[in-house]
Amino acid sequence: MTFDYYLNIAVSGVLTGLVYGLAALGLSVIFGVVRVVNFAHGEMMVAGMYGAVLLSGFLGLDPILAAPIVAAVLFGFGWLLQRGLVNRFVERPEHMQFILLLGIATIILNAMLMLFGPDSRNVQVPYGFDTVELGPLLLDAVRLRAGAGAIVVAAALFAFFRFSRTGKAIRACADNPLGARVVGLNIDGLYALTFGIGAGVVGIAGALMTLLVDARPQLAPEYTLLSFIIVIVGGLGSLPGALFGGVLIGLSEAMAGFLLAPSLKSLFSYVVLIVVLLLRPQGLLGKRS
């Protein structure tokens, strides 16, 4: 009986962790290629959440169906942001990139606060209270769908980078920007595309997240930090690492929330981060540079 209990909590932690991992994938893609840390990541994720809330409120769309639309809008935003502002900071010192994106994050966060107010908004889905029984497991239908959605999008992203011509070109940029330029790749265009993809992916993660959590502007800085923790725990620049890190953090949050106290669950993520930074600074699946 107690074992089933733990198993249930572990599995729902893993499912939530998959959505965290998807958000972190977006961050990892941007950092791995453009070498800029997107400090507005959580803000973009919450923007994705509000996108799903609006589409569900006005058109009655399920968050899973809203996700592609949200992704398209955020892709455009990310593309423009890279083209218009971030691109001229690529060669600048880290702290300046950080300040720029901090400014952008502040603008997005407070624009959302002004538009939607500080209260939480949620989406209504017909399967909101359904559960699925799998052997000893009793899982929420929403969590199962969110986790499955995250896996599908992550798989599509891996396939894109592995097999498509554009994906290979982006990886070439990440490995050696100078060499990529020498063989005739349009670096600035690929950077904009990458930033757009990263923003679109985190938008989808946000849309899926509305199945699990109510949207509030205040979530944004938390999600930014969470994505960072995950990427660093998993390994900067490693895509499987980001997904794995997400699952690990989701699992540890769920366990800490259950075993200790819900208010201590984020403390646990920071402890994991500090331990990983000390013992394996390149991350669990990262390569030593």
Next chain:
Amino acid sequence: MTRRGIVLLALLGVVLLAAPLFADRYVVSVLTTVLWFAYVGQAWNVMMGFSGLLSLGHALYVGLGAYASAALFVHFGIGPWLGLWVAMLAATLAGCFIGFLGFRFGVRGVHFALLTIAFAEVARIGFDHLQWFGGSGGFFIPVAGDAGNDLLNLRGSPTLFYYVILALVAGALALSRRLLHSRLGYQWLAVREEPEAAEAVGVDLFRARITAVAVSSALTALGGVFQAFYFNNLFPEQVFSMGRSIEIILPAIVGGIGTLIGPILGAFILTPLGELLTFLIEVSGLDLPGLKQLFYGVALVVIVVYRPDGVWPWLARRLGLVRQPGEDA
């Protein structure tokens, strides 16, 4: 600095010294806020500006200083002038621990910044659960009715606090200037510009960096002691928040990272601007929460795009306050 620069700086000093004589309570309270941010901005500048170590968790040192001195005062009746040594010691130990972990294991750049955030967040959540420090309900220093000014226990009128923080800013400025022109200061600049070259000519990187963290965290803790006795209340969600860490770094960024006057100038730009905005929002009747922060965001982007080195280097050159470009104070 040119003659004109020195005259202007002296004039500013005189005006600030005389301000409580002719300014009303509101202006004095705004000036106190300005000077507080100028002070912690200078303290942060020692790490980022002088030695190139990006700390995004300076709220940790403010909070440790504030809580240490406040707890000693409330629980044991130990006054702030004794408590501040414990406060500085606590913050320095925390800073050196983070620095030791970071520098020892080669945690650099963005990773180091994240490590500082992580520790500030751990402290925030931790203090929420420490009942000896009041937990999430807050920690309060009793307000002493009309006992008059008591410099010994740092209880008294806003004017008293104004002069205390003014003295702190002047002290930090003098210390920064002295440090920057010392052997240690030149080592910091070398480590900031080219760590490998610095190491090659015999600079001990670890030692240079850890002393920068120690000086910066100890100075920041004093800002925390001041905050605790000025506001008389401490809440972990405010004191250790990431928003607070960002507020601390803004003056130096706006004024000019690595310059002596930059953090002070930045505080004099940002705080009054924020007050003006609050005033305008009230007058116009617009009740939009977030408008002020939105404006801060736009200001950050504009500054980093058009004045990436900050306002001070540009202003000093334009007004002829320095002899040559790049010269500071």
